[in-house]
Amino acid sequence: MSEHAFFTLLDLIGTFAFAISGALAAHQKKMDLFGVVTLAYVTACGGGIIRDVCIGALPPAGLSDWRYLALSIIAASLVIGTGRLVEKLSQPVLLFDAAGLSFFAVFGAHKALMFSQSIVAAIILGVISAVGGGALRDLLLNRTPVILQKEIYASAALVAAAFQTMGEILGWSLLWLPWAAIVLCFTIRYLSLHYHWNLPRFLRDND
Amino acid sequence: MSEHAFFTLLDLIGTFAFAISGALAAHQKKMDLFGVVTLAYVTACGGGIIRDVCIGALPPAGLSDWRYLALSIIAASLVIGTGRLVEKLSQPVLLFDAAGLSFFAVFGAHKALMFSQSIVAAIILGVISAVGGGALRDLLLNRTPVILQKEIYASAALVAAAFQTMGEILGWSLLWLPWAAIVLCFTIRYLSLHYHWNLPRFLRDND
């Protein structure tokens, strides 16, 4: 598999994971058919579209490549068809969201580095790719945006995007680098959910 | 009238309809002069600016062509000057909003198809052109976004954008195709408001 095909595969896996997460969130809010598909699509493609607009990769892949829309429709159909089953899994939205976060942080950083040749832009756009779709999902659903959640979220994407970007700059092998970065992000996110890890806060009383 | 001038006319009609809808919504919230003009402009031009950014038509027409800003100022002045009159019409925001939705779905799909040559991008960007401005209006006004409204809304834009895109691909005459698509969208939206048509929902109790 070529390097390009490999990274496209990472992107499609992340897309599917986020589409499931968006469809589940919409389904739990009892939205209609179009709403479930829309939330799946916005969650799956929102972050990548913002990234592509910022690096000038136009039209954004999420808009012009039919596979992203198709994956969103498949994810929405799966969630609608097996709603009761999926909801019995513990916190499935959070798990699929963590998977999407990890794949997108790594793919987003890689694509932004290719286009912009800027380390800072690659890291920031990796994070935006990873958290943008979820933030749009929460805006549309009137929920507290994920990036303000108590547990570590965007920080996990930041670690993975920075690891991937620095690894590529240092010439580390793309055979293992992306997977290591993905596992790193997913592990940090999962552990922070499980153990309620938080970053330090700076309360006025503690100053 | 050239094809280009004809489609620009469609865009300007949609702009005016959405500007009226945005100005009415701002006026009902008792916003100040700048707020009414801003809401008119954001509602009228927000969706088109997002579309133009995604297809690389920069700077977006809504920013660089003075007619869009002028129409927004005229619409705001009309609403402020005739406030009592306009408010006595039944649900005028909804009607002007439905007209803007129809014109923008068709014009947006046409322009996106010209620039991106992608059927999927044309349909999605037709819908985004049509619902983007209203979604920004509702975000700024802290209202439930239109695309989550109970009645059929974005689905009507989707039907029109898909109809226009497929018609252009199949080479149907631009003399009647856009008008048919516009009437189709407006009719679906109007009937869904009148008869409270909804898309199917998938409640847990029904699974």
Place this chain on the structure above:
Amino acid sequence: MSEHAFFTLLDLIGTFAFAISGALAAHQKKMDLFGVVTLAYVTACGGGIIRDVCIGALPPAGLSDWRYLALSIIAASLVIGTGRLVEKLSQPVLLFDAAGLSFFAVFGAHKALMFSQSIVAAIILGVISAVGGGALRDLLLNRTPVILQKEIYASAALVAAAFQTMGEILGWSLLWLPWAAIVLCFTIRYLSLHYHWNLPRFLRDND
């Protein structure tokens, strides 16, 4: 100092002022370390990124130039380190926000005019540069967006952006034009806060 370096300096000053304002707002909401840095960065760079995307200056300076991220981190550290001190100043968020508003309205209009050669686009994008970051900050913090605040806000940016744009078109000296526009915007904003100046409203009872 070259003209380019001078305008970059204006941009960096505005960035720092908005970063302080965003970090203070996040700190008051007791957000964690990442949240404070993120809010500082989004407030400081959000408006400029939207502007750069609209004029095709890609990748946006706020993403590819490390100084914008660095200033956001410094501002966040300052706010966290001296939290009690800063909070004792009266309404510091509002003052830093007014400074950022003034510098960005002027720099944004200048940069947009250079890239788009359109007077209308320069004025609108000057305003968007100035109010965009604050609007994103408020969206993320679930506060009423600044541009809907009672006192004059975006109107002050509009006056400065229009003054700067018209001055450049008329060939006025860049030695004093930007400073005059900045002082103009800051004064209008400060006085409107101090004396609770408002634009006229159009209540139904008054029609």
